[in-house]
Amino acid sequence: MDLRPQSTVDERRPRLALQAVLPADLAGACGIDLTDARRIVSLAHRLGELPARSPATIRRAALEAARSAGEIRTLALVERRASAEDPFVKYAFRLEDGATVESVRIPLERPGRYSACVSSQVGCALACAFCATGRMGLTRNLEAWEIIEQVRLIRRDLAAPTRGAGGGARVHGVLFQGMGEPLANADRVIQAIRVLSEPSAQAIDMRNITVCTAGLPSGIRRLAAEVPAVRLGLSLGSVRPGRRRLLMPIDGAHPLEEVLAAVGEHARATGHAPMWAYTLLADQNDTDEDAASLAALVRSFAAEHGISPRLSLIPYNAIGVADAPLPSPDGVEASGAAVDPFARSARLEAFRAVLSASGVGSIVRYSGGGDVGAACGQLARPPAEAQRPGGRRTSPRTGATPDAAAGGASAPPRPAQA
Secondary structure, eight states: OOOOOOOOOOSSSEEGGHHHSOHHHHHHHTTTHHHHHHHHHHHHHHSSSSSSOOOTTSSSHHHHHHHHEEEEHHHEEEEEEEEEEEEOOOEEEEETOEEEEEEEEEESSTTTEEEEEOOOOOEESOOTTOOOOGEEEEEEEHHHHHHHHHHHHHHHHHOOOOOOOOOOOOEEEEEESSSOGGGGHHHHHHHHHHTTTTTTTTOGGGEEEEEEOOOOOHHHHHHHHTTTHHHHHHHOOSSSSSHHHHHHHGHHHHHHHHHHHHHHHHHHHOOOOEEEEEBBTTTTTTTTHHHHHHHHHHHHHEEEEEEEEEEEEEEEEOOOOOSSBBOOOOOOOOOOOOSSSSSSSOOOHHHHHHHHHHOOOOEEOOOGGGGTOOOOOOOOOOOOHHHHHTTTOBTTOOOOOOOOOOBBBBOOSSOOOO
């Protein structure tokens, strides 16, 4: 009789990505003890590999079962650019299919603490006019392990003695505001959130995880139901319907009123005040009338849902040569080429004054790393890098789908810095 441990792994199943699986799921898939599963998950996240020999704390049979059932895959770091202006660092990671995504390491107020701004898609289908990622079109969704691996590799970089982050530096939070619309990839984003918050994995408190969206109501409701501790951010663009639709085509499928109804449900269900992000664009959404309309919407939302949103104003960051001119308000394309579709508004303080006079507070979000293309709205890769071999990209102008805004990195709201 063969008394050797027998694996219960079904060879027909796809191999597990061990850094994207929860211990209970690993234990069930491999038929191993939950304690061993927790320790194996911990190894996957701390080392990025499974040791050749089983540590004394893990049964050899359990480690071999996990090795048979799964694997630890990784991303290739192809570029690391540290800002000369502030402590922001931008990373470019190449995926196994040749596509490339960008992530940003963001310093937090407390020294030694950082947030990882991660991508959830290669490109984006939503085509927000003020976002560089929106010009790329959508190539594909990221898998949960590809999202998690961005955080793990940033954490590893922080631990490197030559990086100057200091002893004890760690990833304290995660911001889903990199390339792609997170809620268009909700299954994998939610799985990544669960693993990132798992104590034996990255052990990041869900309350320090924020998902930013251009406005997909079904995804917002899923966040409230499945990961209610997670924070929600909403990109507004404009609160005037015609202007918002021009800046953010998703408004045609999901008007702001519909989106805010879902945001209100999320606020009531979770008790979290939503963060509203408003990027100020010269001569587009920065008039006194715009400010008054925004203030009225904040007050109306607070009265209806009992929670006042946290309003962040974001100075526009240049996103380079435009592939096409911005349409005019009547929908007709302007003629001639534009160096950049927008300019930074000079009316920031005047805009805030109108808000304040209406009883609405706001903060200016510091968006760092602009000198290395890491600031809010700037994340993008050249088409040759972004598109996987043989893949197809969805046109950013014609391929936006209702459930297909981020595209940049910002520090948590704090006073503007010179």
